Amino acid sequence: MKGRNMGIYHALCRSAIVIWIWNGFSALGTVYHSDGSAASVQGLHNAALNGDTITIPAGTFNWATKVTISKSITLQGAGVGNTIIKDAVNGTQLIQVGLVANNLTRITGIEFQNGGRTSVGAAPGGIIRVDGSNTNGSQFRFDHCKWTDLNGYFVTNTVIGVIDHNTVTVGNKVLEWIYPYGSNWNGRTYGDGSWTDPANYGSPLFLFIEDNTFTNTRTTVQGTLTDGFNGARFVVRHNVINNLVIGNHGTESPGRGRSSRAYEAYNNQIDCQNVNRYVSGNRGGGELFHDNTIRNCG
Template sequence: MVNIRKLKLQNFFYAISLLSFTCVESGSLNQAQSIEDRAIIKASGCSQAEVQAAIDSASDGTVVLVPAGNCIWTSGIDFSNKNITVQGAGIDQTIITDATGSAWNEVPIFISGTESKPFRITGFTFTGQDGSNGIIMIRGNSKNWRIDDCKFEISSGIEIGWYSWTYGVIDHCIFTGNKTFSCILVHADDSTDWARPLSLGGEKAVYVEDCTFDFKTVNEWNVAIDASFGGRFVFRHNKLTNITIGTHDVCNNPGRGVHSYEIYENSFTMDGQSAYRGINLRGGTGVIYNNTFTTVNGGNFTNPIMVTNYRSCSEIVQDQCERFGWDTCDGNSQLDGNLDSTGYPCLDQIGRTSDIDGDGIQDSAPLYEWNNALDGSDTDIKIHTFDNCDNSSVRDHIKENRDYYNDKPMPGYTPYAYPHPLSKGSSSTKKS
């Protein structure tokens, strides 16, 4: 995986950056207001200039309607610090082709939100050329936003948060193409997030639910969702074909690793394609349950669920981590807990969370897996070791029944309400 700042150069991009938007007037999760009851501004067309003009004239609470059409955008729109809905005419009705530039922030939609200004984006198809830097990029601290009923046919999608804390829900979206792209990237505010308590089953995470990820070919470096810099996400009730899930630890980027994840009630299918792993987790903790992995037409999942730690392997560290300031977890690094000669626990590794007791060692929080199946048979977490280093090193740092548990529900865990309260708002509009 690669540093986000180099995504363009390495053609490793995301469909949706962390984007904040919602269907509520305030930050409340319980009061969805219908679009018909809100002020409406109609953009005169779907060009970037026409949409931006409508957004500029919109006050908080307004719905900006973008008509059907097929428009090429060479620059993006920005509606930072506004509590508005931007709504197209529907999937395959309002089609935006990305022709923006190559700079990291040159994307069709850029939002730098504030906590009291949730927002929503709905009813678009986004397409474009390979090498895109993404479609939606979310920065700032907006909470309770929503992105829904959109289609992404491009080499990248949504990127969320970059040294910022923002969360909401992405629901009923379609990500598709002849080859996979990395669809959703979840960042947070790095070490600041790692100082917050673990909060599984709560609202303070990026939710992805009821989405479809459908691709013709698979590339395991391109994933449906990825996370680092303290990112927290919930990935549930989604359908994936020829695409996988992955997360980052502290290695090949300058930030901290993924903090937490809840991955459940998803269906993964390999249709005529092969994947070494379906879910690849490199740090943090959470739950993985009630997922199905299916192979058809000669497809194959070698290892549906795998965990690893790059800093366990000195050769990997030299190749990918040292240039970002990360050294090997071997008992000699002040980054780690160093409870034994191996350095265990390694910083942000599988089965560890925030150091709430302040003793300088990250607290234990094992990962739990249960009721996952490959072609109808039980499948469990396996440890991913490396061919070019001492394979025992990863197993020294990640151990079953200490750092993770197979076939055991997490004690006391309760999932957040489904569907997500934000996803209950209407995405239809009565047009005059």
């Protein structure tokens, strides 16, 4: 990524030796070592302060209860293939994140697998749900993780941040991955606040989805990478995308919510794998689609 216009990325991820000075805390805060269970992680989180890190050791861990993150911590595994969390939660999220003003919350180095969730973790709840704000300086990063055929979706609402260097596979349980929402933009509801603002293409006020590999393994049906709702704003760039469409929902959808507000898709490697001919779709709001390499479509 060196040399790219990566404003939001550089604002979010620095070397571990750099000390963050936002709100006076250091990125080198206290490190808590969990035993890998959901109860251990939750207990350590409850004792932690903004800027602290909770580690999850190597091993495979079934989580049957939700972990709620309401502090600007880093939840750090031992890397893909080493730390594996299996989603055995039903009726709620596996991880629910509420972002903290003027701070960064991060999830990194974890492989997520299905662990027996019986009903789909549908939007707007999702399996992982992150709620933020475009006005209070809260930021989020989800990086160097793996997501393998979980029975539900990743959901963000009014999140400024970056999702990068992940490997995501869908197709066995569900055919979509992320639902970005912008419901609470500028403190409003239903995406109304996002629609009263300019699109601001090229600004850091987006959720950036970059440098990932996304694959739909279903060989007869196309999948959907993004499904934006309620004033969503997101950027999809520098990814490898296999048999998945970049798209959104429109205001014509049932309910009060507005359509997605704005998204950009560029410099992606898109392979339709001779399953579908569509690489993106737009049912509302603006879209900038350019400089993508497209194969096996049509």
